[in-house]
Amino acid sequence: xxxxxQSPQSMFIQEGxxxxxxxxxxxxxxxxxxxxxxxxEGPVLLIALYKAGELTSNGRLTAQFGITxxxxxxxxxxxxxxxxxxxxxxxxxxxxxxxxxxTGTRLKVLA
Amino acid sequence: xxxxTQTPKFRVLKTGQSMTLLCAQDMNHEYMYWYRQDPGMGxxxxxxxxxxxxxxxGEVPDGYNVSRLKKQNFLLGLESAAPSQTSVYFCASSYRxxxxxxxGTRLLVL
Numbered sequence: 001x002x003x004x005x006q007s008p009q010s011m012f013i014q015e016g017x018x019x020x021x022x023x024x025x026x027x028x029x030x031x032x033x034x035x036x037x038x039x040x041e042g043p044v045l046l047i048a049l050y051k052a053g054e055l056t057s058n059g060r061l062t063a064q065f066g067i068t069x070x071x072x073x074x075x076x077x078x079x080x081x082x083x084x085x086x087x088x089x090x091x092x093x094x095x096x097x098x099x100x101x102x103t104g105t106r107l108k109v110l111a
Numbered sequence: 112x113x114x115x116t117q118t119p120k121f122r123v124l125k126t127g128q129s130m131t132l133l134c135a136q137d138m139n140h141e142y143m144y145w146y147r148q149d150p151g152m153g154x155x156x157x158x159x160x161x162x163x164x165x166x167x168x169g170e171v172p173d174g175y176n177v178s179r180l181k182k183q184n185f186l187l188g189l190e191s192a193a194p195s196q197t198s199v200y201f202c203a204s205s206y207r208x209x210x211x212x213x214x215g216t217r218l219l220v221l
Binding site (some may be wrong): 004031040041042044045048050090099100102103104 | 154
């Protein structure tokens with residue numbers, strides 16, 4: 001089946017640093033979603049992207065819908081300890097409601 | 112509003128036992144989903160529903176059944192639990208592409 005590959009798988013960063021992560025697919029998507037999951041909780045939607053090339057921000061988070069429609073990127077600026085968690089990309093293949101989630105990027109912030 | 116709630120929060124089963132996980136949402140959403148999350152992995156879709164009385168298979172439906180008799184509830188059943196079904200189960204409901212997730216049910220099958 002379709003897969004969403006996220007990189008890096010995990011990262012340690014210093015507080016205050018900027019973070020970049022990406023998500024790639026072998027086929028096109030019309031919608032890209034970025035979620036964050038804290039330990040012991042369900043994922044929470046951070047940003048939704050609907051159009052190729054779209055750049056959308058949510059506070060210190062900025063996500064981009066890749067021009068090829070096969071990738072998306074998430075940036076976090078000036079990271080803080082509460083940014084710790086797992087970040088997932090997700091999306092429904094065109095014409096379906098069968099959401100696919102990436103394997104996640106685990107972020108750890110060193111104070 | 113409670114959002115999406117899941118019952119129970121944690122359960123231990125023996126191989127071959129059956130159980131039902133309950134998901135309830137109070138946001139009047141048409142779409143509801145059941146996922147499982149295994150250690151170090153993303154969420155995988157088990158079954159979903161686009162409205163009351165409808166269900167459809169997701170990516171990993173084998174060993175599970177679902178029912179959506181009421182719009183606000185989505186039930187996930189395991190008829191004969193297997194150790195491979197040990198996982199954390201998340202329910203979600205959605206308005207358009209925005210999915211709202213419940214807190215999860217941790218299931219251990221011995």
